[in-house]
Amino acid sequence: PKRPAPAAPEAAPVSVAPEAVAQVSAAPAAEAPTSAPEPAPVPAGTPPPPEAEPAAPRLSPDEAFDALYAHSAPGLVRQTYLLTGRRSLARESVERAFQLAWHRWPEVAVDRDPAGWVRAAAYEYAMSPWHRLRRVHRHPDAPPSEPARRALFEALLDLPPAYRRTLLLYDGVGLDLPETAAETEASTPAAAGRLEVARAAVAERLPELAAAASPAEQSELLQDRLGGLARAEHVPSPSPARTVRTGSEDKARLWTRAAIAFVALLIGATALTLHTAPTHYEQPLSPPERVGGVPPRGGPQKLTPQDVRLQKVLKEQLAHGPERLVPRIP
Template sequence: MTDGHAKPPPRLGKGRHASVTAALTRPPPPGTTEAGTREPVTPAQAFDSLYAYCAPALTRQTYLLTGSQEQARHAVERAFQLTWQHWPEVARDRDPAGWVRATAYECALSPWHRFVPRRRLSDLPPDPADRALQDALLRLPPSYRRTLVLHDGVGLALPQTAAETEASTPAAAHRLIHARDAVAAHLPELAHPAELHRRLVRLASAGQPATAGSRGSPAAGGIAGPATGSPAEQTAGPEAVRTAGERSTRFWTRSAMAFTVAVFGATALTLRTAPTHYLAPVSPGHPVRGLPAQGMLGPLSAQGLTLSTKLRKQAAGGPERLTPQAR
């Protein structure tokens, strides 16, 4: 491992957990008591605070993974819909932002996006250098790309990166080394992790609508921190996301109920119409072959008619066949 691989990039996520914790609590209203007790927030208010904090940064990060603004927005909105559906679990998690980030990354790297034509197209950044970096990133395997974005883009430590990608620390280090080498092979000027981190931040902000002093500069939050602009410029509002999540839950619940009723109905119909005992199948009949057709031999001669009449008059088993005659 070279010095460039061993030296971690500068961390932009310092104080991230404290910021998320502060985002999940609401300042006391003007009528608070002298003890300074805070009014408890509702689940919807806590979700909206988490959404306002994480949605802009997640949109920039998923853009690095996919290269498509449409796919990045869809992944972030879908991740927050799942977050609202599992809100009791997310609210008790030690790192709610990490839970949402892992879900957004899974949605962004899902192979089902290839069946949606508009999400297969990449949004090329205006700068040729950013386009070259985007092309190098999209050439990486999804697991390598995710590890590189988490470590060199978001600024997570290697153990945290390994935990979020569900890999061991040596495996995550192996992916990181090979991802850096692959990017450096296309862009030698990005061999140093600090320069790679700076370019990742610039690429993540290249396709975002910039506001004065907000997006597009690492000082305004970069790829890991929140942006001061409105998140509605990139994704839908938190109320719309919550409504879409509830609508999706109702749809799948009703679909499951309808499927269950259909299964019970089919089972009842089968029990009603099925035979109660075994009926042996009747084998189909087969024509007898090998016999001459009627009238094929022609009429009998006079001698044949005489012999036939004589045979009909005699018994089939006469005494002469049972009692031997002495001759």
């Protein structure tokens, strides 16, 4: 980027005496010049002033996003495929990243590297461990049939995700070490250590990489091999930019409606709770307890079997008993 031009030095403040101000105020109006002063003569041989360059046409947000998408999306899908080994996940990650970029376009448009912003978002989504729970992304795609590309493909997928990302950014994309460390959220020594370990692991599968004399030759060879692997594999093309923008707007609209529905449900539940809640304190009833020491209830005892037989006999002889004795007078 061009360095900004130095600012012009400010003019020193000029002090004007009160007498001069009075003289200017008292001067007659007729002495004021009625015509503009003639311009100073231009010396012969002076080149004409340079004409101002026409300003570049200002792009609308839609046009700027479409230009960034057309420039970065196809290559970013291939890079994400090398990172994950899954074609459908690579395309999905790139489209999700651009949807997020369109949702935050005022922030992305003024970023120092909009393509890097989208790349970081796509890599973060592609490396999420939650994709292992999805059946369609549980296993990587079939490796290439060529032995050299197959060995490089398997060596990449055997690396830990952080090491694989560092190797791809430095040797595949071409970032320098501080930029790679910043994008992977690591320190520069940590990124250098990851890069060295990743190169050693890949060199065990690729003899030509192990035969390279210097790290610069290893980086150049890896960049060539990674680019060839990404171009040789058939990776699905991303959706049109308009479809991505529409999907981002639909998703934002859906989340807005869901948030409004949740707030309305929360307000309704709160209102129902306030309406049905008791307005005064009701003392709870104490649990019942068994009372002891009370005498048993009184009353006739239960008849025994002998009493029952006697009662039956008396009832039968009541009507057929002996005749009443009549007293006699002596």
